[in-house]
Amino acid sequence: MKKLTFIFLLITCTFVATAQDSSTTRKSWLIPDHVKTQFAGNIGFLSVGTGYLHGKEKLETDLYVGFLPKSIGGDHIVSISTKMTYSPWKIALNEEYTVIPFSIGPYLSYSFGSQFDTLLPNEYPKGYYWWATSLRFGAFVGGRIQMNIGEQQRIKSFDFYYELGTYDLEFLSYIQNPKTLKVSDIFSLALGVKLRLD
Amino acid sequence: MKNIAPSVVLILICSACFEYNPNQIILDDDEKNLTAKNIAQIQKKPVSNIIRFALMGDTQRFYDETKAFVKSINQYDSIDFVVHAGDISDFGLVKEFQWIHELMSEAKFPYLTVVGNHDLLANGRKVYNEIYGKLDYSFEYGNYKFIMLNTNSREYEFDGTVPDLMWLQNQLEDNPDNKKVIVISHIPPFDGDFDPDLEEAYATMLSNDPNVILSLHGHRHSFADDEYYDDGVRYFVTTTTQKAGYAIVTLTTNEAHIETVNY
Numbered sequence: 001m002k003k004l005t006f007i008f009l010l011i012t013c014t015f016v017a018t019a020q021d022s023s024t025t026r027k028s029w030l031i032p033d034h035v036k037t038q039f040a041g042n043i044g045f046l047s048v049g050t051g052y053l054h055g056k057e058k059l060e061t062d063l064y065v066g067f068l069p070k071s072i073g074g075d076h077i078v079s080i081s082t083k084m085t086y087s088p089w090k091i092a093l094n095e096e097y098t099v100i101p102f103s104i105g106p107y108l109s110y111s112f113g114s115q116f117d118t119l120l121p122n123e124y125p126k127g128y129y130w131w132a133t134s135l136r137f138g139a140f141v142g143g144r145i146q147m148n149i150g151e152q153q154r155i156k157s158f159d160f161y162y163e164l165g166t167y168d169l170e171f172l173s174y175i176q177n178p179k180t181l182k183v184s185d186i187f188s189l190a191l192g193v194k195l196r197l198d
Numbered sequence: 199m200k201n202i203a204p205s206v207v208l209i210l211i212c213s214a215c216f217e218y219n220p221n222q223i224i225l226d227d228d229e230k231n232l233t234a235k236n237i238a239q240i241q242k243k244p245v246s247n248i249i250r251f252a253l254m255g256d257t258q259r260f261y262d263e264t265k266a267f268v269k270s271i272n273q274y275d276s277i278d279f280v281v282h283a284g285d286i287s288d289f290g291l292v293k294e295f296q297w298i299h300e301l302m303s304e305a306k307f308p309y310l311t312v313v314g315n316h317d318l319l320a321n322g323r324k325v326y327n328e329i330y331g332k333l334d335y336s337f338e339y340g341n342y343k344f345i346m347l348n349t350n351s352r353e354y355e356f357d358g359t360v361p362d363l364m365w366l367q368n369q370l371e372d373n374p375d376n377k378k379v380i381v382i383s384h385i386p387p388f389d390g391d392f393d394p395d396l397e398e399a400y401a402t403m404l405s406n407d408p409n410v411i412l413s414l415h416g417h418r419h420s421f422a423d424d425e426y427y428d429d430g431v432r433y434f435v436t437t438t439t440q441k442a443g444y445a446i447v448t449l450t451t452n453e454a455h456i457e458t459v460n461y
Contacts, residue, residue, distance in 0.1 A: 040216035066219070074223025074292075074328070075321055111221060116320055123355045131289065133320040136220055167220060169289050173259055173297075180261035180301070188217040 027198075034196045036062060041165055041190025042138060043081040043109050045072050051083075053196075060085040066109075081109035087144075098146040103161070109136045131169065140165030140190070152198075159194035221321040223292050223328055229299060233331035236308040240279045245340035249449040250276060252307075255283030255384070255416030256438035257298050258316050263439045264301045270461035271444070277307045278339070283416025283436055284314025284350075284384030290322025295329050310337075314384040314417065315350040315391060334362055336369050341451055342378050343409075345369050349383035351393035361392075363399055370407045378452065379410040386415040386435055388426055405429035412454050414447070421445070421458050 032050040039046060044066020051062030062083045070076040085105040092098045110118075116134035120126070142163035149157055166174075170186040218224075252271055257264045271280060282302070287294035295317075302309050313333045317326050326333065333348040347361050354360040361383065370379065381404060387397045404410045405427065415435045421443065422435040434456055437443040441460075448455040 040218055042217050042220055045218040068218045068222060072224075073218050074225070075221065075324060077219045077221060079219060111219060113221075115323070116221070121355070123352055129319065133290070169220065169291065170293060173261070173288075173294070176259060177261040180265050181297070185297070189215040 032197065034060070034194050036064070036192055036194045038064065038066075038190055038192035040188065041140070041163055041192075042136065042167055042188060043083075043107065043190075044068050044077075044079055047079075047081065049081075049083070055086075058087055060087075077111050077113060079109050079111040081107055083107040085142075096148055098148065098157075100144045100146060100159070103142045103144065103163070104140070106137070106139045107165070109138065109167075110134055111136075136167045136169070138165050138167035142190075144194070154198050156196040156198060157194075159196070161192045161194060163190040163192070164188070165190060220291050220293070223321060223325055225292070225296075225328060229296060230328055231331055232299070232329055233310060233335060236279070236310055237337045239308045240310075240339060241337070243278065247450065248276075249278050249340050249342060250274075251278055251447050252280045252444050253283060253382075253414055253416075253434075253436045253447055254280065254439055254444035255436055256285040256314070256419060256440065257282070258285045258288035258314075258438075259294070260438070260440040261297055261301060263442060264298060265304075266442060266461065267439050267444060268301055268305045270459070272304075272306050274306075274446075277446075280305060280307050280309040281382060281414070282309055282311040283382065283414065284312045285316045285416065286311060286314065287319075287322060287325075288316050290317060290319030290325065292321070292325045292329075295325055299329065310346065312346045312382050312384050312416075313348050313350065315353050318350055318353040334365050338377060340449075342380060342449060343369075343373055345379060345381045347381060347383040349385040349387070349392055349415075351385070351396070352391045356393045356395070358393065358395060361396060361400065363396060363403060366400075367403060370403065370410070373409060376409055378449075379407065380412045380414060380449075380454070381410065382414045384415060385417045386413070386422075386426075386433055388433070389415075389417060391417070401427045401429065401431070404431045412447075423456065 033053040036049040043064055045068045047064040047066035049062045049064030051060055053060050064081045066079040068077040085103050087100045087103040090098055090100055111134055118132045118134045140163040142161055144159045144161035147158045149155055164187045166186045174181045174186045254267055286298050311330050313326050336345045349361045351360045385392045387400045410431055413431055413433045418435050419438040421437050424433055426433040436445045443460045446457045446459060
């Protein structure tokens with residue numbers, strides 16, 4: 001089984017490599033469609049991500065690695081997050097600019113650290129704590145503006161996006177405390193750049 | 199380019215709008231070291247013949263109810279301080295501690311805390327350390343010594359280190375003026391989350407010291423009041439803020455009176 005996996009990986013790598021080499025052939029589906037860099041948004045101080053555009057070019061599925069240095073966040077935390085973004089509308093302003101007024105999506109973020117648990121450790125009776133401290137499920141709405149470089153270019157476009165997001169535990173706190181917590185208490189802002197690749 | 203200007207303005211006015219991780223620990227200066235600050239504030243006030251404090255707790259995810267508690271406690275004129283019996287937060291997130299602190303700051307009286315099991319989750323231990331201070335601490339006021347203890351044994355896998363009975367013994371011995379002693383912690387010794395191997399030692403330690411009169415707790419979300427081990431030490435458990443209840447502890451020179459309040 002291990003051998004098979006190895007051979008599969010080897011073939012995959014070769015395939016990806018050849019695909020990258022030749023600009024004339026259609027690129028492999030394995031090569032990501034874009035790379036992203038995000039500031040804030042509860043997935044890191046800075047996160048870098050990559051992913052695919054699919055679903056009639058309205059869905060993006062991305063994987064991010066986020067970093068929060070101790071000097072900024074009070075603790076050094078590395079996290080990985082997977083995010084989906086659905087953007088139903090595109091408005092072309094001119095040849096150079098396109099506005100994508102509305103995006104929405106869910107994300108799941110995992111924080112590394114011995115203080116975070118995914119499964120309840122043995123010393124607790126079943127159901128003692130019902131959530132995983134390492135995993136946060138969240139959602140966001142946002143929008144973006146796209147600056148088109150050109151379909152023949154190595155980087156086809158730059159997108160500048162913002163997102164307003166919240167996550168499970170704070171959202172739950174909010175709905176249970178309508179008199180005390182405000183919507184602004186649970187939503188935070190993220191800013192990012194997307195580079196659409198050839 | 200005109201689209202960039204508004205976002206730059208937004209960033210400048212809105213640095214607090216950014217959050218990097220739910221487990222980040224970013225605090226303002228007035229949100230740090232609150233235990234020391236509040237003890238100083240309590241001790242600044244001249245001691246009268248009667249000391250009175252409120253014992254409440256388990257505010258975990260009950261912000262509306264905490265607000266109602268503050269409203270209720272502010273009807274009193276002569277309370278020296280409020281003691282939060284632990285489980286300030288539900289998930290150990292800095293945000294929850296900040297929300298509770300903001301609400302508790304609306305009370306007319308300074309408040310002190312003991313750490314609860316929920317406060318030790320995720321980065322909670324570090325958060326508590328930064329916002330409040332040490333997990334075990336003590337202070338004196340009038341003829342009383344208050345010993346605040348971390349008894350959340352299950353969060354330490356019952357490894358025998360929590361509660362730190364050696365520290366407690368030292369605190370009991372370090373009482374040259376024979377002040378009356380009140381020990382306050384989140385989990386009472388007769389609860390399943392208290393290290394069963396340390397329960398008897400805790401109870402014996404308290405009963406062997408004639409100065410100890412009370413052991414106060416939270417965690418169980420209902421009131422309990424009993425001389426649990428029939429050894430002269432009174433064990434009192436306060437209810438959760440969710441159930442709109444707390445206790446008023448009144449201390450004369452030698453005696454304690456406890457009254458439960460529902461609002």
